[in-house]
Amino acid sequence: MVLYNASTNKMHVDEIVDAHVLVVGSGGAGVRAAIEASRYGGVVMVSKTIAGKGGCTTMAEGGYNAVLRDRDSVDVHREDTLSGGAYLNEPALVDALVHEAPERMADLVRWGAVFDVTDDREIAQRPFGGQRFPRTCYAGDRTGHEMIMTLLDRLDATDTHLYQEVSVIDLVKDENGTVAGAIALDRDGNVVFFRADATVLATGGGTQVYDISTNSAAGTGDGFAMAYRAGAELIDMEMIQFHPTGAVYPYDARGRLVTEAVRGEGGILLNARRERFMERYDPERMELSTRDVVARAIATEVLEGRGTSRGGVYLDVTHLPAETIESRLPVMLEQFLAYGVDIRREPMEVAPTAHHIMGGLRITPECRTTLPGLFACGEVAGGVHGANRLGGNALAETQVFGKRAGEFAGKNPARSGRISEGAIEEKIRVLDDFFEGSVNPADLRKDLKLTMWDQAGIFRNAADLRTALGHIKRLADKRLCAASTANLLECCTARNMCTTASLIVRCALIRPENRGAHVRRDATVTAEPGKSPFGHTYVSLTREGIEQREAMT
Amino acid sequence: MKTITIQVSRFDPAVDAEPHFEEYTVQVNEGARVLHALHAVRDNHDPGLAYRYCCGSGQCGSCAVRVDGTPVLACMEEARDGMTVEPLALPILKDLMVDLEPVIAKIARICPAPDAELPAKDEIETIKPLRDCIECFCCVSACPALQVTEFAGPTVLRQEMRLTLDPRDSGDRITDAITKGLFYCTTCRRCLEVCPKEIDIPGKAIEKLREIANRRGLTLPRHQEVARLVQETGRSVERTKETFLEQVPEVIEPDGPVRGEVGFFVGCMFNGRVPQTALDAMEVMKRNGIRVIVPHDQVCCGSPLIRTGQTAFVDDLKKKNIEAFARRGITTVMTICAGCGATLKNDYETPFVVKDVTEILTEYGIEPPTKLDITATYHDPCHLLRGQGISEEPRALLRDAVREFVEMPTQCCGAGGGVRSGVPEEAKALGAKRDEAVKATGADVVVTVCPFCEFHIADCTDVPVKNLVTVLLEGYRKKDAEREGSA
Ligand SMILES: Cc1cc2nc3c(=O)[nH]c(=O)nc-3n(C[C@H](O)[C@H](O)[C@H](O)COP(=O)(O)OP(=O)(O)OC[C@H]3O[C@@H](n4cnc5c(N)ncnc54)[C@H](O)[C@@H]3O)c2cc1C
Ligand code: SF4
């Protein structure tokens, strides 16, 4: 491999790193994959952020679903997951999830995780929405943080090499079309080329494409975009979970997650007239209905003028003992206190916020994508949650599929195909273009995020979606400007956000029905979720469409 | 929207020799955080500004910076007009971005035993308070011990204790903790003050680790000597001259009418080493109508033992002291030693209230002294400022007692936590930093209210160091002299 000449003032590859398995992303899924893959050969983990400090796993508060008690069963967990997902889930993936979540939980405990336990020395579990058994394991309200700290301890005992604050900007394929690694930029904008026999994509979600989002700053959907550019197929990208309860104030903190555990612990929702409005939407499950139902209920209250002046509703825990709030919801208490609200005494104000992308790369239960050499796990993969994710299932997903991706990537044979210099050169030329552009990527992001929120949000229709798609295309064509090499990444990220947004909107246009989190006000097809004639939407460089299927019973 | 002007520290190792401040005027929303002000600088002024962030909600620990000198999470701290934003006191990579990898590498990883099982509930509950750490490194940036020693840092010791408490861990954490500087901590509690998760590292980790080290015979020899002294004499200071208790009666009546009554807990330093200051305090009390009861059967409060982990017979001391005051029906006990005060308030469960002398004087209100013709600065004793949350009372008293009062940035002098006896070179280095700070104020006198600080700073600077009560007494003497002169 030629290292390009620095004196020409063009971008060039500064460093080449070889590995058996390349893991992209240091969230719960990526670290779990690296731990597993390291049993089979040399592993390199590349992460946009310092490991443990980036992505959404660190932020996850509520918990991890696993069947641990005799009174519960994996069949019930399976059925809850499918019915919550409006039967759009890939059943084989759900089977893996519910069967292996308990074993992966046991791994975490063995590795030192500090989960809450009961007086009888069992892992404590709490109720979460849409589930018939309280099966959500937790570590206070910092469950994800506990997991990632434990996983990093375990990772440290392997020979995995970490490249932190190094961001992958594109996947690279060899002459056989096998994914052969990735190109990345380090903090200063130097180009690093990682070559590997197998690549695991674990870049997490991307709801940062919406104006109001719970995701970390790394949740820009890079993985969806890079995989799409490389030719992988994605499914169900229209399935965006709007979490019912995001903060509404202060403005800059809008969207910040108010964990479902608040409702799990007994929090109630009230509109501005102090009516417990969930009675009208789901009198049986009330506040603990599935997220799509609660989010639409809140959005409807606000749209119909029964919201607060800031466009939210009240979430109230003042009837709970102060000690319960302090011990079970310390992070919530602390965050609201920082903004001058004492949730022990006054209600929170909340409104829906873009939370999770259920869709993603099409994977097999072995986490193989449609591209040879490329594996995916965690939020970047699709199919596990169908049309709506149950709270607590995503953390379980990171462990179950992280382990699987690591194992099967590890077992992947050595790659033999040649990597053409042209392929690399082409990707680097895109970077050079950013020095010629004129549009500030920050401005483009703002525009994109508002477009997505306004036209591809909770309630959708074809006209809005088409407008959005047109606008996104225009934004994607703008020539972005990098102020320095260190800013190249900003440009790449903005470009990825445009791609991810367009995938969401294209799939949203393709699905003509209301299903789970996807609501088309102009829907032409109405069927019970289980009887829907439709399967996954799919989209790739070469095709897009929606699967037809026999109605399930 | 509102407009604010902020100073941001900039540093590009490729071109700058040193960091410098740049001023930016930016528009931010109501309630915006420091992080949003930085976004505004990046989006509208300089896309090259380097800083970290990710979760935006105080959970990932990426975004810590120093705002007006104090480490905070940029995503949680409200942006203020006129604030300065600097990187943490760690090696700078660029602008506000510091090199975290070396400190992260010092944090121990769990080594689970092969047969590790789920801990029991009470074990989990003791670990949890130490587990909240988000590795933001605010504490590492603020810790004074780190500035002058190889101390690995507060959160590094927090982790050693977290692992010690975990039955699954198989590592030898005490030896590890000692190598990482267990005895360097002055127990100044600055780390707790800046920790966004309010983790009590000195109390819940460092003192506890020292306790286990003690049970294994690993306490520093100098600290063991102190423990022996307390056990044999009831005092942590050797008798070299007539003590305070030997010089005063059990009850000290005020000059005029009795406005109040307090019990007095004298403490070893004031009793044995600097009794004159305690006598000065008695004069001030007399003058202000406060009756002082001094039980002669009181002993060391145990602070030098608790801070160094030698707690075997601390309960005996506590019992003796509580009884000495309770038996005499005393409801308010006054301390003039910050260390004793913090210990009685935080480590004891007393049937009486404990108050620092500055609280007592402020509550009763004092006869104004004549102002001394000096410029004075004030050194905050850690065990008063953070141990007891007292900062305003001594300043107000001092302002009324001297011609000019000047502030000095707060920092531990290095005397506490057994550091002065156990690691004298560290105490000296921290003392030297105090000397610099004192000189920078241009003050004629440094005033404080802790005998340990007073004694130690006096060793490290040539500027006179005085206790606040001595300054008050001098003011009264001046007043009396002036009255006599004019009579
Ligand atoms: C606030 C919040 C709370 C949540 N609470 C829960 C909960 O209680 N229970 C539950 O089950 N689920 C919860 N979820 C969802 C769950 O946390 C996520 O779905 C899950 O953690 C995703 O894990 P991951 O490993 O796939 O990705 P992430 O944890 O998001 O990690 C992605 C990683 O990829 C890296 N990365 C991204 N792009 C690049 C790139 N271009 N190059 C290199 N690296 C890159 C990032 O730096 C990061 O390290 C929550 C989500 C949020 C946002
Ligand atoms: S108490 Fe003070 S010296 Fe000890 S670790 Fe904390 S900041 Fe450092």
Ligand code: SF4
């Ligand atoms: S102990 Fe507190 S201040 Fe120190 S790193 Fe942890 S969270 Fe930050």
Ligand code: FES
């Ligand atoms: S950005 Fe995560 S703690 Fe501030």
